[in-house]
Every structure is written in structure tokens, then in C-alpha cells.
Amino acid sequence: MHSAAVTAEGDRIRWVELPGRDPARVYVHGLGATSPAYFTATAVHPLLAGHRSLLVDLLGHGHSDRPTSFAYTLEDHADALATALRAAGVTGAEVVAHSMGGSVAVVLAARHPDLVSRLVLADANLDPLPRTPGASGSSGIAAYTEREFVSGGWREVRDRAGAHWWSTMRLAGLEALHRSATHLVRGTTPTMRELLLTLPVRRAFLYPEADGPFPGAAELTTSGVTLTAIPDCGHNLMLDNPEAFARAVAEALV
Template sequence: MTIPDDGPRVNGGPEATEHSTLPLDDGDIYVCEDGPRDAPALLLIHGSASSTRSWDPLVPLLTRSHRVIRIDLLGHGRSAKPAGPSYATPEQARRVGMALDRLGVEHAVVVGHSSGGAVATALAEQRSDLVTALALVNTGPNLDAFIPSGSAAIELSQWPPSDEQLRRLAGTAFSRAGYEVPQELLDEVRHMTPHTLTTTMQATRDYMEQRPLPDRLATLGKPLLVIFGADDRRWRSSSAADYHAVPGAKVELLPGLGHSPMLEDPPRTAAALLAFSAIH
């Protein structure tokens, strides 16, 4: 089902935002598309406890030259949140590949934020034909790079969490003092279930524990860009250097930004992505 957006056209371009719900074998997947449909495809995959909305400020900066596709992973955003299916990272990647097939996408540069970078990596492992290049935004290379923050934990027995609890949880995603987390992003966490929240986060840990991301990427032969906010409070930014183990990888640190540079400084993040995708 495709629902054209009644809002303004992106950058005055010929295509309006389209919202689709794609029925897959184990749950409906929500997709939105912006930009010219005949332009090169750029897929954006959100991180844990997030959704397509985390890319909202970035999308208008990308659509002059790209068909920008965003997907809510199963268990997140406006996608289904069933209790039964596997939320393992390879399964999430499989669903993303199926969604792109339904959309008629044959090749795409794939961008993943945080744990979305693990899904992007798994997609490249499964669908070398589909993924032309990868860009990881503040995706830790291995579990040793993770910075624990127990004080921000949410008590699942008191679900749904309050705005105050959600702001504490989201606080480590930003470095800029006084940054106001958009209300819609807080609501996206609240609309998850305790099962989907805990299971999807554990799935990322399991995937990275089995094999670090640089080891996985080094065997794929795909062009790689790693963008890292230098002041990340969830993953040690110094760990971005581990991605140099991937032949030809480009690693770019963004001073003054934290875990979510696409929200904190969309123009700087877009500039790095556009320069990379223009080559690949």
C-alpha cells in the first residue's frame, strides 16, 4: 500500500514523499521514499529504539541527487511489533533486502546509524549484488568500544516510560549542551514493547560478539565510509580507527558532535555522505 504525502515537495523536486506499508512474511514493514525515483538509491537504516524519523533533518539535504529510502526495522516505528519472529540482526537485514526488492531497487548505497550499521553490514553479507557501498554513522566496531551507562536504564516493569526517563536514556545520544530531543523520537521508544526493545538490543550485541564488524567488512570488498561524532558518549570515538582494518576504508571524525551527528549537525553529516556516494 502506498500513500502519497500531502505535504510540500522535497526541494521543489518532482516527487513527493511516499509512505508505504509492505506486508512481509512475519510482519508489515513501513517504508518512506523521498527524491527523484530514477536517481541513485540511498538507503538509511536507523539504530536501536529509533525509527525513520531520526533521519528527518538529513533527508532534504540528500534528495537533490538521490532517491532516499528509509525503513522502520521490525519492532520499531510504524512497522509491526510482533512477539514471535526473530529479531536477530541477520533477520532484520533479510527483511530490508526483501523490502528493497519489493520497491524495485537493484543497487543502493547503504547508510546505517549505530546498531543500524550492524544491519547494514549483515545486508552486505547477504546481498552483495544489492549493496554497492556502506556508510556507518557512529557504529561501534566491537563490544569493547561500548561505553556503559547504567544510570540511564529504563525499568521495564514500569512500561511505558515517562518523558523524563526517556530523556535520560536519549541524553547519551547527543553531545551538545541544551540539545532538545524531538518529542517524536521519545514517542517512538514509548511505542515499542518491552520485548521488542530488549530483544533488538540483545540481537545487536549477539551479532557483534560473534564477529567484530571490521572483520566482517574486510572480507566483503565494499567501499566503506565511517563517520563518527568525536564526542560520542555511547561508543568510544577512538575505536573508529579499528575500521582501518578494512582495505580502503575512509574514517571521518566530526569534532563537537556526539552519537547522533545527523540530528546534531545535518549539513556536516550530509556533506560527508554526499561526497562518498558521488564516488560510489
């Protein structure tokens, strides 16, 4: 386990690091998750093992600190991650990122281009979303005010999330979880999709085959984004079909 201070107050991002050759690979989890739980099997898969690999927990999540003074915007997450990567001596990383982590990775590549050489997004959020009371995921969390969520709304989210997601979501700070969800559904300006279209690095987007045609596929492929449908999986591609996911990531990083 490694760590770096990423705020003026000394709050620390932590990551599990596997030794290996450069370029480094950086794995970034989604909302309410933690990278070691979601990405270890991918990082050590025979098709992907051997590179220096950092399984990073974003601020407010997993093993990292959970400051209540941090805003948890996508830009804030990206800048904090950039600080941690620079402290780790990482440049030109191959970034593999899931869900909200994919949104953060897109912003990271746009704001800190020296840190990212390739981008593999796993069912990442590219567009703003509505706040939907009772929905699962970020839309449902963002439908609460922060006071409502912290004072008890989190229990309703826990019950909707189920045991699997809650097993990692419970590690996140309540303020961190709510603010991250709120800023995720709000998105960025330009949007994450618009940023992705213009990034000058190799980009791949993996999504569940069961979701059908990916929205905006033609525009993405025209801009150079490789789209790959992963069979037999839901949103958690790397957990539902780890072999197909690892193969797709390896192909994207060739």
C-alpha cells in the same frame, strides 16, 4: 508511505519514499529510533537530494509492525530489510545507517551483496558490548531480562533516555526493543567489525570528533574504510550537526 510484508505471518516493514534517480539511497535508523525523524533533513539536503530515497523503519520500530514472535537478531533485521528492499525493486543501494542500523547494514551487505553498492555508517556498533545495569542505550536495556523489561524495566529506561530519545523509542514494541538491544550487544559471528573489514563495497565510517581517535582506525583504513570525524556532535551526528553530516555523507557517496 510504502510497505512490504517481510515475515511468513505478514508483518510489514514501512518506509517513507522520496522519488528520484537511481541508485536508490536507503536510510536506516538506530535502536529505538525511526528513519523519517532522523534522516529526512539529510535526504533532502541540497548536496544529497535528487536520488530515490527510502527512509526505512526496521521491524518493531517506528511505523513498522511490532511482532512479538520475531527474534530481532541482527541477521533477522537484515533479512527482513532485504525482503522489503527487494519488494521495492531496489538493488545496488547506497545505504546510510546510524548506530544499530549500521550494524544491520553491515550484516545486510554481507548476506545480501546484490542490495548494497556503498555503505556509510554513522557511529555504528562494530563490537560486542557488556550488559551494564543502569547504563543508557543498548547495554542498559540488555541488562534486564525480557520479562523484567516488559513488566516495568522500560520505565527506568524511559527516564534515563530523556524526552528526545523517548519520543521515538516509545513507538517501538517492548519485546522488539529488548531483543534488538540484547542481540546488538551480543553482536555477530564474525563480529560486525570483521565483516566490515572484508566487504567488497565502498565503505565510510562517520563518528563524533569529540570521541577522539577511533578504535581500530589503522586496520579499518588499511582495509579501505574511509574514517571521518564530525565536529560539534554527539552520537546523533545527523541531528547535532546536520550540515557537517550531510557534507560528509555527500563526500562518501561521490
